[in-house]
Amino acid sequence: MLKKAERERHTFPDMMLTLLVLVLMAFFYHGIHALMLAAVCAAFSLAAEMISVKFLGREFRYGDLMCITDGIILSLMMPASMAYRAAAAGSVFAVVCAKNVFGGRKNMIFSPAAAGYIFMLTSWKKDMLSFPETYAHTGFFADTEGLASSASHIYNTTGRMEHTGYEILMGSFSGPMGGVSILLLMIAAAVLILRKDISAGAFAGTIASTVLFAAIAAEHGTKMRTAALAVAMNMVLFAAVYIVSDKRLAPRKAHFAFFYGFFTAAAAYILVLTMAKENAIVIVSVLMAPAALGFRTLEDKIDILSAEEVSAKEAE
Amino acid sequence: MKERKTSVFDGLLADNTVLSSLMVISPVIVCGDTLRNAAALIAAFSVITFFSVMISSFVPRKIPYAARIVSYAVISSLIYIPVRIAAGEFWPEAVERIGIYFPLLAVNSLIVFQTEARFFRMKRTNMVLSLVFYILGFDAVMLVTAFVRELLAYGTINSMMTDTPMLISGLGKPFGGFIFLGMLCGIYRKIRSAAGHRKEEEQEE
Numbered sequence: 056m057l058k059k060a061e062r063e064r065h066t067f068p069d070m071m072l073t074l075l076v077l078v079l080m081a082f083f084y085h086g087i088h089a090l091m092l093a094a095v096c097a098a099f100s101l102a103a104e105m106i107s108v109k110f111l112g113r114e115f116r117y118g119d120l121m122c123i124t125d126g127i128i129l130s131l132m133m134p135a136s137m138a139y140r141a142a143a144a145g146s147v148f149a150v151v152c153a154k155n156v157f158g159g160r161k162n163m164i165f166s167p168a169a170a171g172y173i174f175m176l177t178s179w180k181k182d183m184l185s186f187p188e189t190y191a192h193t194g195f196f197a198d199t200e201g202l203a204s205s206a207s208h209i210y211n212t213t214g215r216m217e218h219t220g221y222e223i224l225m226g227s228f229s230g231p232m233g234g235v236s237i238l239l240l241m242i243a244a245a246v247l248i249l250r251k252d253i254s255a256g257a258f259a260g261t262i263a264s265t266v267l268f269a270a271i272a273a274e275h276g277t278k279m280r281t282a283a284l285a286v287a288m289n290m291v292l293f294a295a296v297y298i299v300s301d302k303r304l305a306p307r308k309a310h311f312a313f314f315y316g317f318f319t320a321a322a323a324y325i326l327v328l329t330m331a332k333e334n335a336i337v338i339v340s341v342l343m344a345p346a347a348l349g350f351r352t353l354e355d356k357i358d359i360l361s362a363e364e365v366s367a368k369e370a371e
Numbered sequence: 372m373k374e375r376k377t378s379v380f381d382g383l384l385a386d387n388t389v390l391s392s393l394m395v396i397s398p399v400i401v402c403g404d405t406l407r408n409a410a411a412l413i414a415a416f417s418v419i420t421f422f423s424v425m426i427s428s429f430v431p432r433k434i435p436y437a438a439r440i441v442s443y444a445v446i447s448s449l450i451y452i453p454v455r456i457a458a459g460e461f462w463p464e465a466v467e468r469i470g471i472y473f474p475l476l477a478v479n480s481l482i483v484f485q486t487e488a489r490f491f492r493m494k495r496t497n498m499v500l501s502l503v504f505y506i507l508g509f510d511a512v513m514l515v516t517a518f519v520r521e522l523l524a525y526g527t528i529n530s531m532m533t534d535t536p537m538l539i540s541g542l543g544k545p546f547g548g549f550i551f552l553g554m555l556c557g558i559y560r561k562i563r564s565a566a567g568h569r570k571e572e573e574q575e576e
Contacts, residue, residue: 140537152550156557178541 066252066302067120073243074127074297080239081232085135086192089232093130095139099146100126107155118160121303122150128168128297131233132290132337133175134186136193136202141182145175164348166298169340176338184208184333186229205230207288211331216284223287231334234290244296253300256309260316261295261336262286268324289327291320294336306350315350319343379497382505389512389552390559394480399509399516400548402469406529409517411462411469413510415454416476423447423482424490424502436487443486444478451477481505512555520551 081089104122108115126146133142149171157164176183185202187193206228210216218228226236233240247253269285270278286292299305299316306312322343323336332338378385388394395416402408427443434442451474458466458473466473485505490498521527524543526535541547 138537144537144539152554156553174541177544177546178539180540 069247069250069252070124073246074124076239077131077233077236080226080236084189085187087195088193089135092137092142093127096126096130096142096146097123099143100150103147103150107151111159125149125167129171132172132231135232136187137182141179145171148174163303165341165344166301166304169298169337172337173341188229189227203229208333210288211327211333231290234293237287237292240292240296254302254305254312256312257300257305257316258295260313261299261320264317264320265291265324268321272328290334291336294340298340304347307354311350315347379500380504382501382508388505388508390556395509398472399513400552401545402472403513403516403548404524404543405521406517407462407465408469409513411458411465413513415458416509417506418454419447419450419476420481420506422450424486427486428491440483443482447477447482
């Protein structure tokens with residue numbers, strides 16, 4: 056019990072470390088606006104959490120600080136040119152409507168960042184799917200000219216990828232601020248899995264499913280290239296690390312988590328393949344919330360039955 | 372549980388049709404995104420519900436319950452016809468946009484359920500007053516919801532442009548309507564609970 060509590064205490068600093076690295080990379084590529092966007096999302100998430108925790112009649116505890124990571128995750132899914140007001144509205148929605156309305160961090164149903172992303176996608180679709188070019192440094196107040204579709208959208212619709220492997224690894228292509236830094240995301244995944252801050256099973260299932268389906272349905276180029284691009288594009292790797300593998304939502308047992316990640320990624324890949332839906336995995340992760348809840352309920356029942364069996368044996 | 376004293380005015384505030392009883396929420400959520408839609412729905416709902424319940428109150432009690440409910444639905448469907456024609460003259464675009472939710476008003480919860488559960492157990496004078504306030508309760512919520520959603524989602528008030536600094540088009544969609552109505556219900560219940568506590572404290576004093 057104590058080990059579990061200790062482990063949970065280092066989740067927040069570990070997540071913040073990896074997210075701050077991604078934010079710094081976004082600052083390198085897109086300038087001060089990217090940094091301010093992350094700061095605005097974090098600040099508004101924290102404020103919304105503090106106010107709504109007060110309304111729930113609870114004390115603000117250390118575990119509630121995870122709202123800051125949710126805000127930064129949401130900001131990393133936005134274009135670097137997003138308006139501050141929209142980002143603030145999305146952060147408040149994510150914390151209040153997607154989390155605290157259902158009872159807070161102990162009763163989470165959706166990933167707040169994913170729900171906030173969907174809210175922003177439906178409210179500001181054009182702004183959310185228009186990205187500045189890499190190295191186009193936007194000032195404090197972003198210049199909304201010169202925005203274009205993401206590399207993922209071009210890949211989904213045409214099958215063409217004009218960036219080299221090196222550029223993809225370094226994140227030197229247009230897309231969401233944090234979803235493009237593939238090498239950093241791989242390192243973040245390794246760190247967070249080894250530190251047991253995210254669900255290894257869910258992560259493995261997500262990647263395995265994406266690679267498998269991409270290899271099966273490869274149309275352009277080699278199977279390996281298609282599989283690699285399937286993981287790099289459409290925020291699959293980002294979502295695999297920070298949304299699908301979120302320990303607050305993913306099933307606790309590794310095999311259940313694997314299947315949860317597997318089916319989430321499979322459904323997302325089918326959407327990408329058939330409808331060219333950009334960043335479908337974020338949308339599907341919200342739709343798969345009932346499955347995650349179902350797995351958790353099943354795990355609780357298994358634990359209760361096991362405990363009853365053990366106590367019955369001891370009584371004998 | 373403490374029994375609350377009921378009043379004919381309950382339908383407007385204390386036991387609001389939409390916010391408290393969660394009745395007739397579909398038109399509010401799906402169609403309550405502009406004031407024009409709201410006006411068409413309010414007019415239709417008010418007329419259909421009032422006249423349907425008034426006429427249905429004369430249906431003999433000897434008829435079996437199930438048959439009575441069917442007869443209420445038939446009465447409200449007949450009243451729906453002239454209401455639909457009139458609404459088509461005044462709000463043609465709104466009626467087209469509202470779609471299936473317009474005819475569904477003819478079988479709303481106040482007609483098919485609350486008639487037997489509440490209205491027909493009251494004296495006629497109280498019934499009329501209570502019915503009017505329940506209708507006004509729906510109208511008020513519809514107006515407030517439509518005003519806020521139209522302003523924030525489209526930046527207009529009754530189709531007139533305003534200088535709204537930020538638009539949240541998600542509020543104009545059904546999921547936005549769900550969330551907005553849910554928030555409104557929460558705020559309403561908080562205010563009602565606070566008002567109830569204050570009244571109890573005053574009575575104790």
